[in-house]
Amino acid sequence: MELSEQEYHHFRDLIAERAGLYFDPAKQDLLTSNLLKRMEDCGLSTFTDYFQLLCSPAGTKEFDHLLNLITIPETYFFRDQAQFMALKRFVIPELLKRKSHPALPLRIWSAGCSTGEEPYTIAMILAEGIPGVVSSPTHILATDVNHAALEGARRGIYGARSVRDVPEEYLNRFFTQKGGEYHLDESIKQMVEFRHFNLVSESYPPLEISGWDIIFCRNVTIYFKPESTRRVIHNLYKSLKEGGYLFAGFSESLRYVSNEFDTVQVGGVFLYQKGAPQKRQPRKARQTRRLRRLTSPLERKPRIRSVSGKEAKETQKLCSRAKEFLEIGQPEKASELLTPYLDKSTAPESVFLLLAEIALNQGELEKAAQLCRKIIRHQPLSHGGHFLLGIVYWSWEDERRAIEAFEKVLSLKPEHALARFNLGDLYSQAGQLAKAKLEYTNAMRLLKEVPDSFDEWFAGGFSPALLIDTCLSRLRTLDSEQ
Template sequence: MVETEKTLENTSVTLSVTGIRLFQELILDYSGIHLDEAKCSSLAPVISRYLLKKNFNSFEKYYRFLRRNSHTEVEIRELISYVTINETSFFRNPAQFTVFKDHVLPDITTERFNKKQNLKIWSAGCATGEEPYSIAITIREKLPFLEKWNVEILATDIDYNVIKKAEKGIYNRRALRNVSGSRQEKYFSKVGNQYELNQNVREMVTFREFNLKQAAYPISGEGNWDIIFCRNVIIYFDRDFTTQIVDNFSQCLDEKGFLFLGHSETLLGISEMFSMVDFGNTHIYKKKNDVINETPPVKLKQQSKSIRSEYANRDVLSRKTSKRNGVALTNGSLANKSFVSKTKKPKNANDFNVGAGTVDGKTLINYYLAKGKSAADTGNYASASECYQKVLDVDPLCVEAHFFMALVSENLSEIDRAVEAYQKTIYIDESCVLAHFNLARLYRLAGNQRDAVREYKNTVRKLQQFSEDEEIKFSGGFSVRLINEIC
């Protein structure tokens, strides 16, 4: 059997199908991080540059080197660091920190008013430390009589290098983009063009290297954790490993404990040990058998009907760029049809029932987005496609539904439909980097070099708006640096 090879221009490295699979298995076995075939294929140029850096001309040779090298673990950790995101920002997803400050902390402090005043928080997958330090700042600002409390904040990550960087507490300006001027003055000192976090905040956090695939999860010296933050981490893992992690979290969480996940991460179909607490513009999870003392959630602001109607009645595929975008990829062609003709008029929320009761439109959208992701994660792409279509029946302008509809269409080999969905994504949100990037990839695979080059250029232009290590929307783990290298 002749093996297909991918030859990279301007290098002597070739990545064979076997090499890519070895890479995939190596990362999965060590860390539980699941990189599907599409992501591995997209990472091929990045892996090749890494191999050149290590002076290997094939991944097979590098793999054999790892098998007989006593420093295998160090090497694998470096490889994982190279292909994943290692930086975030302070107070990322501000809505969740508002919930942490205004709901979760008061819930815990009220319950322990006349008890032993311990507060135990674990930030799992802390990267360069912005999250645990944001937690520490929030506690300093919110907790009354802080000196009377025994506050323990543990921050862990699989990457030793980012742990060392986090301990130093020195950041660039972009990492502070969600930090107000008054907070910057109070908690940071400017050192050249960098910002150093004050010692009184840094000393509140203990950093430790930890692999979530390990059997024994850390426990606080005072018992189980009150809160676990594990945001934008489980997106890297397959369903089985995610289930295992969440089960482990449940075992080491207090009976009234809280779990914070990333805004796009869900426990739907993963675990029944937690209840979702919805605050309107964000949600968190609480270990079952208790109810949070919650004030009414803040409602999301809705776009005005006039704006939504204006966009809903525009012809997406016949806009100025339609001649270039409406390109046949298979024997069929992309129909130059209007957006509205492809998406039904939004229905009244009362037309829908999920489970036993009638739900509002927003809840319905969140339900089917989560259900679609769950179906896609298990390879049931047809079911996922149906879920995303149900979202679009309610909200034809839902960017997330169009983007993930495109991805599942690719997996169903419905390439024309995938292209159309990416085009609609871009029309609604032109800044969606991954839509440009994936559209370029499909054009290239179809031999349409002109449009592929155009979309790759659009991708690079959009990437200039972000910092090098910033996470790209819907990427599931690709940083700006990685996508720039691939382009």
Template sequence: MIRASDLSRFWELLQRRLGWTPTDQDGTQTTEVLSARAAAHQMNPRDYLNQLAKPGWEAETAELADALSITETYFFRHGDQFRILRDQAIPERIAEREGQRVLRLISVACSSGEEAYSLAIEAYRARPGNDWIVSVTGVDANRRVLAKARGATYSAWSLRETPEDMQQRWFRPEGDNFRVVPEVTAVVQFVEQNLAEEAPQLWHPGRYDVIFCRNVLMYLTPAVQARLIQHLTSSLAPGGYLFLGHTDSLGSSPDGLEVGHDGGTVYYRRTSSTSPAKTTPPPLSPRRVEAPAPVVEDDVYPRALGLLRDDRFAEALDLLGDTTETKDLLLRGVLLAQSGRLDEARDTAHRLMDVGGPHPDAHQLLGVCHELDCADQAAGQYRLAAYLDATFAMPRLRLGLLFRRRGDDRGAVSHLEPALELLAREEEERIVLFGGGFGRLALTTLCRTELEACGVRR
């Protein structure tokens, strides 16, 4: 028998553990879940609640997320938002990211994955060339639906709003179901994350070009909601797009965002390169704030490299200053290229070669700069980089992608195959410098996907 006091306490614990606020007004669903979970542990409701109140028991928190989540979704749900994404948001972000050739999107509370794969399909089909990297992250606290998402197999009902031509291109029949094609599943990763908990690995400043966080905020407590809004805003790239559900609103003047209207659809866009003022409440548990450590000379390079990893190019350039050290010059040149200051980046690469003679990383940097205006010159620089250092994976990868863009699959394979072997041993620092914001695993997946597109199974 569930008493009113038990139900009230259960709601309080759900708010504390998951950041969720009650939505079933009569408590029917919550009562059923409390009874079922207590019985699963062979406890009475009071003992179960006492155990749930203790620190830990993360596995049970995941079970509650599974039991209480609302998981109804389908591909390309709310077509007006996907129309804005397709016609406006992605073309703008491609123009902005031309120097990096990277698009990053995230689906928050992604459920069984249909939304994340829909984002991936739109971004993948819009990319200007095979050398562009698309990365989509799906986030949810529900392990059961994430397992389905990773399986990438769906019923016809999930495709009920998907046009026939899209179904034929991006899905493969599998019995009575449909499986998302491998080139799309390769660019999507799913992460189990409780939104009530801090997740710095997700919310890098300025990281995402597009964020979908639909019909989530209304279920969260005010404190968790405010903190999530801050994360969403700060992790959008300048000019990046945020799409919320029709039940959610940030008001008419949200901090750090401008409001867009298209017919009856509202969306938000990051207004500037500066992070919005933090207005979130204190974290759920108190923590002591340490004074920042003083910056010492030897600490500058690793800190600047970390800022590059987080796409914070302007901050990294300010930190480096007018450096003359060879290692710092290379990092400065990469940051200039990523910021679109290509003439300055080329000058920096030539300075490196003037100081130390032939320099494979300087030629790699020149290749990156020339890809925007002369693919032949870029290829020549990549060949020099690979010749000067036969263990250097990144020029081989870029050459393979250039050949793929030209439609020369045989030439692409001749570079992608050695790139795949070399990536396993590539220096981590070179991956940060020349990986476009992606790690070893993502680049390896890209290499394998392009080889498969050339007809080579690896």
């Protein structure tokens, strides 16, 4: 049975209106097969009858059943590890320090939580405790539109696929393995409250769903129509506290979606922040909010070692395809595509750099460092390799080596604006204020005068103008401190 053009439009528009999900013509077959499944369960034989059921007062319940089929529940623990590292090492310590009263709970909302791996990862991080930070009461709310996924989340029993990226110490501490299943510890389950919530059709923020310190809304709106995404992101903005953070998916830039947030780099990942915190922070606390890894290590025209013009073109094509995977949030696929090239004796620098960048974003710092060192061994003048290595050292909090790496970048490419900006942050952190001012000033001048000094590929939302603003505000803060 096939959907007529008109029937397809009716179902497509109803689903987009009620849940945001958009079935473009390429997904029409998928939509048809799911509709047929539901029609069979309801004992209906025509699409028209089923559409009428959905539009009737009894249709709300049936729409939920349909949603259970058509939403994409793909998720796993510690998905995009680097974000959780940033959460643990920078965001939570900063927010806890900023709290006006120690008894106030830290409020975290996982919007579009699917089967619970995301909010439970947050709970495990909080349960483990953060060195040097006094813990505080927390409220983690996890919501989704898919009832079946929420039921699974409440059960807290997972397969090997879901736990594939869980670090061993967490796996041993918080899971009990029974056959092929991993049962999550009751203490972690109790930390998360699960609730049904449709981000598109329900109005918010009602009281209890606002005032969040942190919102995770990752890989949810990628399936939405742009106008639904804009509305949802605006509502999430309203639901956040001043100074609160939104974690979006690895590939979800808000560049064309919202201009309400400040884009910040924290611990090597991009986050979106609602305005600046009210109180000016003391120097030490401010350091934890520094912008990091604000750049692409890739050159616009990759310099390729020992490959002919034809091979160079092929490599460029390969990297573009890998970047497309990154854009749609599939770093594993990008990595899969590039990895075979590493065995070639003349593997191009750009392939190594892209793989190192992916490893860094996935939180695989050791792997990223190894790749960078390999690049530098073969290509000692690779400023991209030195730059990325600097980021790795910084993530390891080895500031001395990070400074050395960024200085090396400048000896190879003095107009590298982002290396100068990072040095500004590092010098400022080390209390070398005159040097910090010099680097912010240089970075600003380069951004204005030398367009090639900025590469926006990995700058995810940062424009040269925004970076100039950031330099200016850093300079103002340094002036006021001196």
